[in-house]
Amino acid sequence: MVKRYGKSPFLVLPLETEGGKPLYRQLYEGVRQAILSGQLRPGVRLPATRQLAEELKLSRTTVLIAFEQLLAEGYVEGRVGDGTYVARTLPDELLANPPAHEARGKQQAGQRRLSQRGERIASLPLGVTPGAIPQQLFRLGIPALDQFPFDIWEQLARQQYRQAKWETLDYSDPAGYYPLRETLAAYLRTARAVRCTAEQVLIVSGSQQAIDLAARVLLDPGEAAWVEDPGYPGPRGALMSQGVRVIPVPVDREGLEIAQGQQRAPQARMAYVTPSHQYPLGVVMSLKRRLQLLEWANETGMWVLEDDYDGEFRYQGRPLASLQGLDENGQVIYIGTFSKVLFPALRLGYLVVPPELVAAFRTARALADRHSPGLEQAIVADFIAQGHFVRHIRRMRTLYAQRQQMLLAAIGRELAGELEVAPHEAGMHLVGWLGTECSDQEIAQRALKGGLHVPALSAYTLQARLRPGVLLGYTTMNEAEIQEGVHALKRLLREKEKHQR
Structure with missing residues (x-):
C-alpha cells in the first residue's frame, strides 16, 4: 500500500x-x-x-x-x-547486475504478445504527429482560427458554466446532448438536404470515431469495404484495425468508379466515399454515379459511409445536396464534423444513421467512451440555435474563396510552368501538379524540413498511379503568409532542378 x-x-x-x-x-x-x-x-x-x-x-x-x-x-x-x-x-x-526478479520480469515482458487486432493496429501508420504540431505554411484541413468569433464563444461558454445543469454535468445519453441533436438535425435538413430527425443524430468525437463505430457495428472481420483510391488514410486505418479487407477503387472525374468496385469486390459490405468533395483530388461525384452507387447498395445490402467533411465550403452557388438525401432505402450513414467549420480541438462530430441502427450505435458509443463532454455540446447547441454558426460559415466561405484566389495568383506569378494548379469551386486545399520526372515524396520531405506542409499526393494512394503532385492548404494563411509560402516553395523547386542537373 x-x-x-x-x-x-x-x-x-x-x-x-x-x-x-x-x-x-x-x-x-x-x-x-x-x-x-x-x-x-x-x-x-x-x-x-x-x-x-x-x-x-x-x-x-x-x-x-x-x-x-x-x-x-x-x-x-x-x-x-x-x-x-x-x-x-x-x-x-x-x-x-539487476536483481533476479527484475531479469525474470523483463523475460516475461518479452514473451507477451499483442492480440491479432493489436498487431494490426500497431502496424498501421498513425497519420498524425505526436505532441504539438508546429505552425506550418499550407497546413491541410485547418480552419482560419484567427477569424473564429471567440468573443461570442466565450459569452456562450460563460453562460453555460454559470447556469450549468445536471444534464450537462452528469453522465448523459451516449447519443449526445438532445438540444444539440435537435438544432443539428434542423440545420442538416436545410443546408445539406439530409433526411433525418434528432433521434437519428449521434454526437461523436470527430469523424474518425464515427468511421470506427460504423466498422464495429456493421462489419465483421474478413469482410470487404470499398475505399477511394487515392483517399484519406484515416478511414482506411479505422477499417483495417477492425480486420476489414480494404478494397481500393479508382476515382475519375465523376468520382468513385462503381463498375471497378463491382468487379474487384462484388460482395463488399461497405463503401466509404467523399462525394461532395473527394479527398484529396477534389472531384464531385456525379449524379449518375450517386444513383448507381445507391442502386447497387440497395441490391446487395451494402452500407455506404458518406463523409461530408467540408461540404459547407462551396464557393459557387449553394452547397451540393448530400448523397444521403437521395437514399430511399436507408443504406447511407452520413458523417460530419465540427473540426473544419469550428476548430479541431473541440473534438465533436456526428453521425446520422437509419432509425433501425440507432440503438446499436448508441450502445457501441457507450462502450467506447460513454459520451462527448456535455458542456461543449451545450455551447455548440447555443452557437447554432442563435444563428452564429450559419453566419460564421458564410464569412469563412467568402474568406476562403479570397485566399484560394490569392494562392492561385501567387503561384501564377512565381511558379508558372513549374507547378500546375487549377481553381476549384469547393474545399480547403488545392492539388499542385508537378512534372512527371519529380518525386513528390522527396519534395514533401524536403519541404517539411523548411516549414512547409505540402504532403505528397502519392502518399494517399494504394494502387492508383497518378502524376506527381502535392497538396496545398490555404485556409489558415493570410496574404503575406501565402506570398511567403509560395516563395519558399519556389526556392525548394529551383534547388531540386539544380540537383537534377
Missing part, C-alpha cells in the same frame, strides 16, 4: 518484529528494493526520519541506521537543511 507524506509517496513496509533479522536491516532492504523496482523514483524526497519512525512505530535510531547504510551505498543522498532524496544516479554495479 502506498501512503503520502507531503508530496512524496512512500511504501508501507511489512516489518517482522519477531523475526531473526534486525529491524534496521529490514527497513534498509525494503527501501532499497523500492528504489530498484522504480516504486521510488530518482529525485523523490523521502520522509523525515522522525516522521517515518512514528509511522512504522520504530525508534528513530533504527531508522537513522537504515538511512545511513543507504546513504553509504549510494542509494540516497542528503541535502543539508532539505532532507533525504533518492539518488539520481544509482551505483553502477546495480545497473549492470
Whole structure:
C-alpha cells in the first residue's frame, strides 16, 4: 500500500518484529528494493526520519541506521537543511547486475504478445504527429482560427458554466446532448438536404470515431469495404484495425468508379466515399454515379459511409445536396464534423444513421467512451440555435474563396510552368501538379524540413498511379503568409532542378 507524506509517496513496509533479522536491516532492504523496482523514483524526497519512525512505530535510531547504510551505498543522498532524496544516479554495479526478479520480469515482458487486432493496429501508420504540431505554411484541413468569433464563444461558454445543469454535468445519453441533436438535425435538413430527425443524430468525437463505430457495428472481420483510391488514410486505418479487407477503387472525374468496385469486390459490405468533395483530388461525384452507387447498395445490402467533411465550403452557388438525401432505402450513414467549420480541438462530430441502427450505435458509443463532454455540446447547441454558426460559415466561405484566389495568383506569378494548379469551386486545399520526372515524396520531405506542409499526393494512394503532385492548404494563411509560402516553395523547386542537373 502506498501512503503520502507531503508530496512524496512512500511504501508501507511489512516489518517482522519477531523475526531473526534486525529491524534496521529490514527497513534498509525494503527501501532499497523500492528504489530498484522504480516504486521510488530518482529525485523523490523521502520522509523525515522522525516522521517515518512514528509511522512504522520504530525508534528513530533504527531508522537513522537504515538511512545511513543507504546513504553509504549510494542509494540516497542528503541535502543539508532539505532532507533525504533518492539518488539520481544509482551505483553502477546495480545497473549492470539487476536483481533476479527484475531479469525474470523483463523475460516475461518479452514473451507477451499483442492480440491479432493489436498487431494490426500497431502496424498501421498513425497519420498524425505526436505532441504539438508546429505552425506550418499550407497546413491541410485547418480552419482560419484567427477569424473564429471567440468573443461570442466565450459569452456562450460563460453562460453555460454559470447556469450549468445536471444534464450537462452528469453522465448523459451516449447519443449526445438532445438540444444539440435537435438544432443539428434542423440545420442538416436545410443546408445539406439530409433526411433525418434528432433521434437519428449521434454526437461523436470527430469523424474518425464515427468511421470506427460504423466498422464495429456493421462489419465483421474478413469482410470487404470499398475505399477511394487515392483517399484519406484515416478511414482506411479505422477499417483495417477492425480486420476489414480494404478494397481500393479508382476515382475519375465523376468520382468513385462503381463498375471497378463491382468487379474487384462484388460482395463488399461497405463503401466509404467523399462525394461532395473527394479527398484529396477534389472531384464531385456525379449524379449518375450517386444513383448507381445507391442502386447497387440497395441490391446487395451494402452500407455506404458518406463523409461530408467540408461540404459547407462551396464557393459557387449553394452547397451540393448530400448523397444521403437521395437514399430511399436507408443504406447511407452520413458523417460530419465540427473540426473544419469550428476548430479541431473541440473534438465533436456526428453521425446520422437509419432509425433501425440507432440503438446499436448508441450502445457501441457507450462502450467506447460513454459520451462527448456535455458542456461543449451545450455551447455548440447555443452557437447554432442563435444563428452564429450559419453566419460564421458564410464569412469563412467568402474568406476562403479570397485566399484560394490569392494562392492561385501567387503561384501564377512565381511558379508558372513549374507547378500546375487549377481553381476549384469547393474545399480547403488545392492539388499542385508537378512534372512527371519529380518525386513528390522527396519534395514533401524536403519541404517539411523548411516549414512547409505540402504532403505528397502519392502518399494517399494504394494502387492508383497518378502524376506527381502535392497538396496545398490555404485556409489558415493570410496574404503575406501565402506570398511567403509560395516563395519558399519556389526556392525548394529551383534547388531540386539544380540537383537534377
